[in-house]
Amino acid sequence: MKYLGITLERPKIGIFDFTGCEGCQLQIANNEASLKDLFGLVEIVNFREISSERRDDYEIAFVEGSITTDSETARLKKIRKQAKILVAMGACACSGGVNNLRSRFSLPETIKEVYGEHHIDSGPVRKLKDIVPVDIELPGCPVSKNEFEWLVRNLVLGITPQFPTYPVCVECKQRLNSCVVDMGMICLGPITRGGCNAVCPRNRFGCWGCRGPSDEVNFESLMEIHIKRGFSEEQVVERINFFNTFSGIFK
């Protein structure tokens, strides 16, 4: 591919999935208008959900889902060995996502609840970087299709992507939305990093923090504005813990 007389690399990419809903990789196929352009910009050599071509000469791996079994661990390590760049795609891969909600219960208790005495192979929920080094984390549940394409453009041009670190509130104000906290909802917008174009508050729905923390997180003020409006501390904490994206910084 040539751009202003310069030949651009057409990197080979692979898209892989582990324990999750496959909604993130679906976003890639969901950008109909630019799908053809995307297929021109990169060579997709491994994308099981939509293609029967399966080659292992990929340079960039996009990996969705959490790791919950030994065979998944082995498969992830193999992908890491091959890929020059490994991108954790979505909340399940970056932080364990909603999968972590089951970690409130013991594993034997969990298996018994769903399968009784039946043998099931499953272990604790782990994010990708618990197992292998991760080069880039593409946040969100699901990831934003525009942000995915922005990331691909950066990688093709050899630019280190700079994700927004400002809070969702910035984009929410830019879109002239009414504040959902003032409308009586819990919203994690003040502590969650932007880049989603405030899709949830835009639809009168408070932020759930799926993209993880912004650069300056003030849990005390967040709690204060919600308690002032009649919510309990427990309600706000439940929300912060939902996607497990604040684990490590929120106790």
Place this chain on the structure above:
Amino acid sequence: MKIKIDRPINIEIKHMTRVEGHGDIKIRVENGKLAECVWKIVETPRFFEVMFKGLPIEMAPILASRICGICSISHALASARAIENAMQIEIPEAAQKARVLAKHAETLQSHTLHLFFLIAPDFLNALSVIHVIKSNQRLVELAAMIKGFANNASDLFAGRTTHPVVIKIGGLTQVPRKKQLRELAKDLNVTIPYLWEALDVFKKFELPDFTRETEFVSLKGGDCYPFIGGDLVSSDGVRKKEDEYLAMTNEYLVDFSTSKFTRLSRESFAVGALARFSNNYDLLHPKAKEVAGMLNIKPGDFNPFFHNLAQLVECFHVIYESKDMIAELIDSDTSEFSIPYKPEQCEGVGVVEAPRGILYHYYRLNKDGKIEEADCVIPTSQNHANIYYDLQSFVEKLIAQGKGEEEIGHLAQMLVRAYDPCISCSVH
């Protein structure tokens, strides 16, 4: 003298492609006889029933949508409906209509994804839609335009295509403004001819000839083709109320699958577009019936590959019905789209027709509005047993026809794909 040589056949397909989730196929033929034929579900479980426990009910539809990346709108709707049924509240009419329209948008985008991206490459001798761009660019353009419309409609009625944000207990966070509805109606009119053009392509696909009689389970529509709530019905004559769902599903465990299997009147049953079509044919939009006639598909047809034809028929049904419903919504009062509620100790079931078939959510709540118990029965888990028995019968037929290893492997995958399985969802 002619000597017949029965070469052994050993097919092992790991993580089959162009389906959602992880499933394996294993086929072994010895001395010309089928020795082993398994549809193996190897997806890792996420234990959603456990995740729900202890959460406040407001979180249920949000968590439920994460069961599936394709039919997240259906999961959110089944979840909200189960809790609304439990608390015996009825949501405002505008919200009911907007929810059906969100559902239609999801059905159209899910069916389009399956028909154009996942199965069309099989009929066009291509490995994927990426390869189809080179050989049949127009088909990919049509897919992009139809799916693009469906995604825009999902964004409008559900807030987002994947993992909706407007569906909440008691109704919706908002309904689209009239101006947005009028714009969408224009887009819809532009999209309809693309669907007819695509029909001409799909009409020419030659589907494998295979029939195994089965039982069709779906919702039964009253005055319209069913998508949200209603009676549960089977083509073998079983009819139950929404909250008697366990009598329809009868889940059981098998040692080669992390998904549960189900049965009703016989060894297996089928859910999905073909079951809905067969059980509710009379309620289809006239244009959809016209398409069914052109595709030569009738209620009571059991060829599993016809599942894809029924999906195509449903694409027409949902787009024409959306047209009428958007017009109704433009002319009606949409100022009420949510009602308040008070949590109490109760239990309830919500049933919807997800793109891949009938979907059940059950919750038991305590007086503080926390979930004590949850149960989800997924369309694909109800189809697994049917796929399993179909596969055996189909492969036996292919062996009798003298087909070789490669062709049997290819056709076996096509059979599984015809069901549009959503495997992650079935294991959840």
